[in-house]
Structure formats: structure tokens, C-alpha cells
Amino acid sequence: MLGIDTGDRDGRAVVSQGNPDTAHDVAVQVPGTDNDLTNIDEQITRAGVLQKAANDNDAENTAVVSWLGYDAPEVDGSMFDTERAEPRAEDLCSFTHGLRESHQGERAHMTVLGHSYGSTMVGLAASGGGGLDADDIVAVGSPGMTVDHAKDMHINPDHVWVGGAEDDPVSTDFSGLTLGEDPMEKEFGGKVIEVDTEGHGGYWDEGSRSLRNQGRIIAGQDPSEGDYHS
Template identity: 40%
Template sequence: MSTVYARLRVTDPARWRAVALAWRRWAALAGALCGEFGPAAARLREVWSGAAADAAVARLGGFRRRLVLFRLFCWRADQALSEFAAALARARTLLDRARRRAGRSGLVIDDDGAVRGPAADARPVAADLALAITVAARADEAAAARLGGLTGAATPPADPVRPGCTAAPAEVRRWWATLSPAERNWVLATEPGSVASTDGIPAADRDLANRLLLEQHRADLGRLSRGTGGLDELTARLEDDAGPRAYLMGLDTAGDGRAVVALGDPDRAGNVLTHVPGMTSDLASLGGELTRAERVAVRAAELGPAQSTSAVLWLDYDAPDFLHEAFSDRQARDGAPELRRFQDGLRATHDGPRAAQTVLGHSYGSLVVGESAASGPLEADRVVLVGSPGVGVDSAAQLTVPAERVWSSTSLTDPIQYLAVRPGTGELWFGENPSGPDFGARGFRSQPDAGHLGYWDVGRPALDALATLALGGEPVTRR
């Protein structure tokens, strides 16, 4: 204990984030070099032919494959070190809390981490210290194991048989677990598109596959003469080290665009919040939705530093673009099976003790969540509905998630409660108001001036409530 305490006391998590970022930048540099090999081979073919030319082109292809494998290695190191830094930051939060408590009570924490003073006053300080040391020690052990297991080798899978496209996420997960690290590297390096958006593949591996495909997505948009603003913003967030590490679990640039992005590794987090956004959500507006999801993850780490929390932005349905589309439940019904499948995948790929899974739907996204929970079993320990136009049913009892685990809030100034009303009925467009007393959900407090997007305002009651719910706690109830 004394050794871990001494190291934790002088550790700066920012330095580990900087090391993780360095690995991420090495991956980016290797990607730029990879991009040169295709044109180089084409130019070579224009001026040279024959056996020697074939051998030279093959050698260039070999170099490119090695660079791709190097990128996978860099990103895996980045992932391990980023999660290590995040855990150390939470441990330092606990340590700082213990120090403040000790200072207020006149206690002394000696160099070995022992608390000196009256036993009654020392107990909460000692408890925080013990938690801090436990979090740091476990993080150190996990990071060492992950870094020690890194390999740049790649070999084709011995068994070419793979799960079909309709296979359940649990079946996909079992198949992936049968592959060796070198075989997984081969699949990721040679055919990333086959696993990039596949539920049942771990988030860390999906992140690698999707990062490899980013430049291809950019090229596709260029050929279609479409702007890359949304993709540029997403790329910038993937390269950022200012917040929780982003894991790109899915990306589709067709139509308005779709994306699934996790802030923090959901497979290693004790709590996982899935954020389902509402009307007008698309690739171009991804930045704002990511910010809202990230604020919950950050606040949860502040309120509950003993636990790790990942927030996932799930924009993998065709969100309505205009009000006339939002007056139909078609897009919510279409998205509901995909949300259920995604939640099944989170459960299947989770590493360690069972995570507490929370699904949050905002605006039209709450209807997607409601349809998911009404039409089949939804892998969610809690459902949270915010600024809802109705969820497709008139009672929480009609959902497959128990009513006592359904929470809802609508601010007094949220225009949804006036805009989403059926003419002449006074009822919301998609059923009973889930924030009303007759629906049967549990209400939580949101500030009166939140409007439709202010539930994530920093320092306000609604954000604290959302973070508390993500942690599995009991927020301040509506009043």
C-alpha cells in the first residue's frame, strides 16, 4: 500500500495522456506514409513492367501492410495508456478528497499513507485513500497486462468460417474470442470493413477498424462532392486528448451520416450510458451531441471517481430532419431493433463484472428508446427519457424495463411539451407524457430554464442528475 500511495502522490495523469497522444500521432504519421504507397505503385507500373517490376510492387505492398500493422500497434498502446491515465485521474480525485478531509479534521497522512488522528475522524479519510490505491493498483495491473500482450504479428485465421450477418452479438463475440491476437490483427488490417460496425466485436477493435477506414470515408465524400465538415470535426475529436479517449465504433457517411462514438472504453467501464439523440441529428451535428454525452461521462467521474463510466453516442438510426418527419414514428420503429442489438453487443463484449447499462433518449431519441423497450427486451438496467414527445406507450408498465427503473424529466421551458401536442387533445404526439404523473416513471429534477438542450449545462441540476443515474445512484427527485 505504501509503495502505491507514494507513486500515486507524485503521479501526473497528464503525462500519461501525453504518451498516449504520442502513440496516436505515430499512427497518424504511418497513415500518411501508407497513403503514398498506392500512387507510388501506380507510377511505377506506368514506366516499368516485367518480373522485376512485379517484385518491386509486391515489396511496396509488403511495406504498406507492415505500416498498417504498426498503426494497429500504436493505437492499441494509445488505448491502454489513455485508459490508464483516466483511471489515475480518478484515483487522484479520491486522493485529493482524502487530503481535504484530513485537513478539515486536523488529521495527518504520513508518507506511508497511514492516517494519524482520532479513529472516528480518520475512517472516511482512510476509506478514500484505500479506494484511491485500489483504483490505481488495478489500473497499473491492467495497463501492464495490455501493453505486455501487444503484438505486431498478423496471420490469416486458421478457420475461414465466420458468423453470418444475422448472427447474434453473443455469437460474434464467441467467434472473435477464438481468434489469436495475430489472427485478429490480420482481419483488422486486411478487411476492416467486415468488423468495423459489427455488434459483438469489442469496442477497442471496432475503433481500430474504423480509424483505418477514415480516409476511405473522406475520399467517398470527395467523389460525391459533399462537404467533409462533420467528418473533419469527428476526426479532430478522435485526435484530441482533452477529454476521455474517443472510440469510433461505427461510421457511415451515406445519406445524412451515422456514427457511434464511445467516450471511454465501454467494455472496461463499470457504468455505460448510451445517449440516443433526437431530430436533426446527423454527421454534421455530431460535435454538439458528442459534447453532451461527454459532459455526462466527465461529471460521473467527478461524482463517482471510484467507478469508471463510459458514455456512448449512438447515432445509428435515420433521425428526422424536419418536423413533418418527426410527426411519424416510422424512423423510431426502424431504429428500435438496431438499438436493442447494440445494447446486446455491449453486454456481450464487456470485460469483467457486469456493467450497469443506462440508455438515455433525448427528444425524438426518447421515442426510439421507448419503441426499443416496448417491442422487445432491451439490455438496460435503467432508461432515462429527457425532453420527450412521448415514447409510443402510455405507461411505464408497458416497457420491458421495470417501471421503477424508468426515469424522466422535462424542463418547464422545454418547448417539446407544446410543439408535440396532438391538436384538440392536449396529449403528446406519441402517447402519455413520460414526465407526467400518470405515466408511472420516476421523475428527476431539471432546472426550469433548461429549454430543450440545457439538460447538459455544466453546473446545473439536470447534468448532475444524469451523471448520478449513469452511476446507478438516486438523483434529486422532481419538485
């Protein structure tokens, strides 16, 4: 447990699987809509699944942090603007830069991942000031990252990875409407990873290519040849 606050609306919590101060590969997973302290156990489980996926791809030592450091929107109109992300975007930047400062030994490979509205939070934070100081950014099931182009997030666009299931209504129907350009589009400038899972919550299904690709990115590797396209 890296941090908890039960007094801020639905509550906030930052929990890590593994020690980010000593890990060779560090990932920060930002959850999206309809997440709060009542279902934080689901996010902790998701962090563990991502940690295992990275380790299965020859990562030496991985820590995955579930960063619910903001008041995520409910399934209502709050999903369609940046009001929920704006107050805590700087906190996410401070957190990732703090991980850099507290890390012991050789600089870690850091990946910041956002799911659903979590990718909106990641994009907003990454586009401000000094960015997130991440080596890779991943967005799955994204309604938009508040920017027009991957390069607007202070990172090489070749290290911005996006994925969306064919039947995920968030990325297929809502992305590009109110929260920035659709990151799945070629004009956005990122790289689209292969997704073989279904729905908005399947990206971490055991044995899936969707999960494997995320694990490879966390481990500092490109997804396997043919598993992504520009």
C-alpha cells in the same frame, strides 16, 4: 469510433467516450431531431459532459456512447410519427445487447438515455421483444416514448426517469399528442427528475441539477432526495 455509415441518408455514427467493454458504468445517449453527421461533434461533446457528470458522482469508470444509429427527423412533419425510429429500433436493441456480450468482467450498470425524438427511439426499442437490457432509462425533453406506461418498456418503472424544462415546447406542448402518453404525467409510472435548466437543449448545462441528476443515474445512484418525485 464504434461505427460510421455515410451512405444512409444523413449518415449514422456511434462514438464512445471511454471503453464500454471495460467500464463499470455504461451509458448510451440517443440524440433526437435535427442531428446528423454534420453536427456529430456536438453529440460527442455531450457524451463527454455526461461522462464527467457520472464521474463527479463517484462512478468508478464510465463510458458514454453517443448512438446516432438512425436517420433522425428534421424539424418538419417527420417529428410526429415513428417512421424514422421503426427501421432502426431493432438495431438499438442489438447494440445494447451486444454491449452486454462484449463486456469484460463484472456486469456493467447500463443506462440508456434519450433526448427529444431520441427518447421516442428508446421507448420503441425498449418496448419490443427482449427490451434493451438496461438498468435505467432516462428521457429528457420527450415528445413521447410510444408507450402508455413505463412498465411497457421491459424495465422496472422505478428505473425510468423523465425530465422536462418548464419552457421546453417539446415536452410541454407536443408530448402525449402522437408519440404515446406524456412520460411526465403521473399515470405514466416513471419518476420525474428535477430540471433547473431552460429550453430544449439546456439539459447538459455545466453546474446544473439537470446534468447532475443524469450523472447520478448513470453512476447507478438515485438523484438526491427531494430532486425527484413519483
